[in-house]
Amino acid sequence: MPIYDFKTKTAHYLQVRVKWAGKERYAYVRVKRSRDVAMKEAVKAEAQLLERRRAYNLRMALKHNYLSPDGKVIGITEYKGLQNKRSGIYPIHEFKCRISHEGRIYFKHVSIMKHGYENAYNLAVEFLCLVKPVRPYDRTLLLRAIDAYKEPSESHYLHVVQQDAAGNRSNTATVHVKPDDFKETLEKEINEFQKKNKKVISGLNR
Secondary structure (H helix, E strand, C coil): CCEEEEECCCCEEEEEEEEECCEEEEEEEECCCCHHHHHHHHHHHHHHHHHHHHHHHHHHHHHCCCECCCCCECCEEEEEEEEEECCEEEEEEEEEEEEEECCEEEEEEEEHHHHCHHHHHHHHHHHHHHHCCCCHHHHHHHHHHHHHCCCCCCCEEEEEEEECCCCCEEEEEEEEECHHHHHHHHHHHHHHHHHHHCCCCCCCCC
16 A cells, blocks of 8 residues: 655645545654654554454454444343342343354353353354354454453442341342442442341451
């Protein structure tokens, strides 16, 4: 790709142009003391734009078969919820797989709480690759799509068991909180527990 000189009344720039999706993308590097130094930076900027174009083209090539417009894998969804069991209410955090291939639908649930986020996602992708014929390079792209699922920060689950005055289980709840709120939420639940039961819980302030 050619790199152009672009001059204004007050400054001199090197302009990089790369086109994809019907639009020109530009990058500018200001020429200060040395044009050669600026040219090296312009070459780096061009490489970054070319990589963005390559990623876009690959995404477009895959979108109709594997990826949705938001970058997530079609058929793999992240689910957070609660499950009611005899022993209480417990959190569910998993990847749900619903893969359609040749007129059949294949299902699988992969627990994030059991396997960890990345391992659970990799297992979900592996399941898709078992159901559908996926080229090795496409498989790599699917594994990289994990970034479309990740939240800015991880979350924690606080499992709270409430008791009545006699010490019997009266209610069970699960609170889903982020790390910054975890300590505050935990202290709140402890204070409420102490008020209801009028008991001192030892060891919590150590």
